[in-house]
Amino acid sequence: MLNRAQLRIEIRNRRQQLSAQAQQDAAIGLVRQLLPCAEVLAAQHIALYLSNDSEIDTTALIQALWQAGKTLYLPILHPFCAGYLIFQHYQPTTPLVPNRFGIPEPKLNCAELLPVQQLDLIFTPLVAFDSLGQRLGMGGGFYDRTLSQLAANHRCRLIGLAHDCQQVPQLPVEPWDQPLHAVATGSRLLRF
Ligand SMILES: Nc1ncnc2c1ncn2[C@@H]1O[C@H](COP(=O)(O)OP(=O)(O)OP(=O)(O)O)[C@@H](O)[C@H]1O
Ligand SMILES: [Mg+2]
Incomplete structure (x- = not known):
């Protein structure tokens, strides 16, 4: 089995191609996968992200969610x-x-922040996912730390967004890794 660092290189190469x-x-x-899905229909406050590094492009999703009247949020480095x-x-x-990784983020305005516990749905980026709903990110631990603030039984749904080629049979998991409820790709919505 490839280790986490090797997997990040391999899968990032795949999606860049x-x-x-x-x-x-x-x-x-x-x-098409997400607009009619129950998790989106039930959610009002939805966090997502601007795509980077050949991640699946979220631009059309953002437009569609605005059109559907959803309230959207972007992550900012604390x-x-x-x-x-x-x-x-x-x-x-x-x-x-641009933040220190060169990724655009909203200009900080404390009046516009929403505590993570008040989000109904969070779409996360990922480098790789497996059939158990485990996710591997870019290695910063930002989502793991942030999502660890949600109680295990919190109603907020976590859905990873990815290309089909980012699926691997089984990821090596660490105790701090936060699993996903589902992953959406261009062709499927996989619930775990
Ligand atoms: N809840 C946490 N508290 C403290 N440190 C954490 C926590 N979660 C993750 N970390 C630290 O973050 C580092 C990176 O974690 P990991 O390799 O799982 O990142 P990742 O899942 O790829 O990144 P991300 O969560 O941003 O997508 C690890 O060294 C880990 O110790
Ligand atoms: Mg992790």
């Missing part, structure tokens, strides 16, 4: 609590600034 057409088809397929994310309201007019 997808054609522009494959990326576009996946982004449209993702909207300004003092290193390693944690906070979630800020995201509207078409929200000013974005």
